[in-house]
Amino acid sequence: xxxxxxxxxxxxxxxxxxxxxxxxxxxxxxxxxxxxxxxxxxxxxxxxxxxxxxxxxxxxxxxxxxxxxxxxxxxxxxxxxxxxxxxxxxxxxxxxxxxxxxxxxxxxxxxxxxxxxxxxxxxxxxxxxxxxxxxxxxxxxxxxxxxxxxxxxxxxxxxxxxxxxxxxxxxxxxxxxxxxxxxxxxxxxxxxxxxxxxxxxxxxxxxxxxxxxxxxxxxxxxxxxxxxxxxxxxxxxxxxxxxxxxxxxxxxxxxxxxxxxxxxxxxxxxxxxxxxxxxxxxxxxxxxxxxxxxxxx
Amino acid sequence: xxxxxxxxxxxxxxxxxxxxxxxxxxxxxxxxxxxxxxxxxxxxxxxxxxxxxxxxxxxxxxxxxxxxxxxxxxxxxxxxxxxxxxxxxxxxxxxxxxxxxxxxxxxxxxxxxxxxxxxxxxxxxxxxxxxxxxxxxxxxxxxxxxxxxxxxxxxxxxxxxxxxxxxxxxxxxxxxxxxxxxxxxxxxxxxxxxxxxxxxxxxxxxxxxxxxxxxxxxxxxxxxx
Numbered sequence: 450x451x452x453x454x455x456x457x458x459x460x461x462x463x464x465x466x467x468x469x470x471x472x473x474x475x476x477x478x479x480x481x482x483x484x485x486x487x488x489x490x491x492x493x494x495x496x497x498x499x500x501x502x503x504x505x506x507x508x509x510x511x512x513x514x515x516x517x518x519x520x521x522x523x524x525x526x527x528x529x530x531x532x533x534x535x536x537x538x539x540x541x542x543x544x545x546x547x548x549x550x551x552x553x554x555x556x557x558x559x560x561x562x563x564x565x566x567x568x569x570x571x572x573x574x575x576x577x578x579x580x581x582x583x584x585x586x587x588x589x590x591x592x593x594x595x596x597x598x599x600x601x602x603x604x605x606x607x608x609x610x611x612x613x614x615x616x617x618x619x620x621x622x623x624x625x626x627x628x629x630x631x632x633x634x635x636x637x638x639x640x641x642x643x644x645x646x647x648x649x650x651x652x653x654x655x656x657x658x659x660x661x662x663x664x665x666x667x668x669x670x671x672x673x674x675x676x677x678x679x680x681x682x683x684x685x686x687x688x689x690x691x692x693x694x695x696x697x698x699x700x701x702x703x704x705x706x707x708x709x710x711x712x713x714x715x716x717x718x719x720x721x722x723x724x725x726x727x728x729x730x731x732x733x734x735x736x737x738x739x740x741x742x743x744x745x746x
Numbered sequence: 747x748x749x750x751x752x753x754x755x756x757x758x759x760x761x762x763x764x765x766x767x768x769x770x771x772x773x774x775x776x777x778x779x780x781x782x783x784x785x786x787x788x789x790x791x792x793x794x795x796x797x798x799x800x801x802x803x804x805x806x807x808x809x810x811x812x813x814x815x816x817x818x819x820x821x822x823x824x825x826x827x828x829x830x831x832x833x834x835x836x837x838x839x840x841x842x843x844x845x846x847x848x849x850x851x852x853x854x855x856x857x858x859x860x861x862x863x864x865x866x867x868x869x870x871x872x873x874x875x876x877x878x879x880x881x882x883x884x885x886x887x888x889x890x891x892x893x894x895x896x897x898x899x900x901x902x903x904x905x906x907x908x909x910x911x912x913x914x915x916x917x918x919x920x921x922x923x924x925x926x927x928x929x930x931x932x933x934x935x936x937x938x939x940x941x942x943x944x945x946x947x948x949x950x951x952x953x954x955x956x957x958x959x960x961x962x963x964x965x966x967x968x969x970x971x
Contacts, residue, residue, distance in 0.1 A: 537900075541947060562908075563900055563902060563907045563908075564900075565909065565916075566899055566900065566909070566916060566917045568917055569916075577899075577900065577901075579900045579901050579902065580947065580948075580950075581947050582900070582902040582903055582904050582905075583904075583907075584903075584904035584905070584944045584945075585903070585904065585944065585945075585946065585947045588944055588946075589947075599947070615908055616908065617908035617909075617910070620906070620908065620910055621910070621911075621912045621913065622910070622913060622926055622929070622930075624929055624933075625905055625906045625910070625923075625925045625926055625928070625929035626905070626906060626908070626910070628905050628929060628938070628941055628942075629904055629905025629906060629925075631942070632904050632905060632941075632942075632943070632944045635942075635943065635944055636944045644908050683911050683912065684909075684911035684914070684916060684919050687908065687909040687916050688907075688908035688909050688916075
């Protein structure tokens, strides 16, 4: 018997993206603990104010609780969940199992990423998997919607996913990144979530280059910690490039003034992105400053 | 060529334990070129071991002998007399040579004197870099002659990750991003179109380990086909 999984939420998120209404997503990091109370409390404080929660998958190669478990707990509390699946820690069989698990939990919106390398995280000696890359993961999930797994075996269910991909809009060089972005769309991605940007100017060349692609764009924004700014250099936060003028200004302000100044900067950035009409939404990351997210909206 | 690096002397010396008649077995091919396991290096290691033993006033004998290749039985046979006079052998060949030597003389403890690093090329005098992971399904035809399996830290087959830093790799900012190089090379050759479509996942069933290869002309000899 075929069972339909995920189709309701799939339609919901795709419809949300198509609606023309600016989407606000908060990115939450899986805690390094089975105690999810503070993460769920944070999500709860934003209920009705954000359109979805992006659940990460051992982000920055730091081991945390299973993204499926956090996703399920958030769903139980009525949040729309976008589940990140990373290629770093699982081979194609485990990725397929994860996707089936997500579908069983009616989590249908999947953000497919390659994953930050282990040396950035807390398990630098671990074996990198990368059996698939993000393009191949998208293609595999697309094929699962057609009823076949990565090896071509039939699935006992009909799945429906809304597939997204991460892109670095500020990549240097940009052309190879665009080449891969096009492959992601060809493989089945219908939305992009960019890595954090800090000015709308940073985004323009990328937007110009992808304007013909049938893909919705959610722009990443980051409320950084002072520690990240103090130690910042290009490459210190994977895929995140903070303009020099901002780094200098924030460093000069000192940690207390920085908190106000950076929050105001990000608030205005979100407002500008919303007003621009060029993108479908934002995805807010807050490095330990999650309690301030509400004030940005 | 296969690139190795010699193990630290203290590690080698500790591995020897109470063995007192040591043959240091050099290999005259790859490891000689990378200055870690050829005739000269085998002689130096034997001398170092003798010196260390003399400081400990220990009855100890280390000699060195080198053959052209330790990955070939024909050459390994040449060690027989020397092996019979030893109670342990330190091989300075790559991991393949060390195993083949051990296989030929199974009663003899054969210890590694080097760590095998990679299949690579000589960049300059004294500098070697990796180029091939021997994946058994070469992609170089669609990647401008630059291997993404080897040269990309994540082995990504479809393009760069999001972590490229001004054309450098997020894992090591001293290294070029493989996909920045691939794109530039393909662009220079007007072949970027080769990367328009997604490349399917690597097939690991065609590279089962340990690998085995039989030349087509020898199939009958090995009763294949």
